[in-house]
Amino acid sequence: MSIFGVTKGTELEKEIDKLWKGEEQGAGMYAALACLAKERGLEEVSEDLMKVAVDEARHAGLYAVLNGHANDDIFDVLKKMGPLESSGVEKLQKFAERVRELGLKEAAEQIESAALDEGRHGEILKDLVERFC
Known part of the structure; x- marks a missing residue:
């Protein structure tokens, strides 16, 4: 159940x-x-x-x-979230540039690292959909 x-x-x-x-x-x-x-x-x-x-x-x-807050159609969610994760890379890299312009080099580097994670997440979700759908 x-x-x-x-x-x-x-x-x-x-x-x-x-x-x-x-x-x-x-x-x-x-x-x-x-x-x-x-x-x-x-x-x-x-x-x-x-x-x-x-x-x-x-x-x-x-x-x-x-409480039923999640969508129980796992792969429908993954199909939607994969591209969002992947698109986060460019957005976060642009944001990191703005952070760097303020002289916050270390913060910008951390945000760039997070951007790479987002891209990796997108690839993982895409792979899951391809393998299990």
Whole structure:
């Protein structure tokens, strides 16, 4: 039996939504702390915080599924998201240029790295669609 949407419309829906939002915020906060720890040379702290961030993101996904917030047509979503991820590369690179113009070289480099991740994500999603559809 699927857990998709099982709490939607129940007395638990609002609590599940609060948990969902809290876990999403937690994932972002722990990822940010991991970034700061890495910047300060605290590799072990960074790695552990990133593991916590991934767990929090997974928990957020669970609560989103319970309340039916996700589209349960996985490959339809991937078909739409792949091109968006790929198009993020150019947009983020242009944004990094603006950041660099402000003299924020290190920040621009990090944004450029994120841009490359977006391109990789687009390729991963495209590959999944091609292999499983």
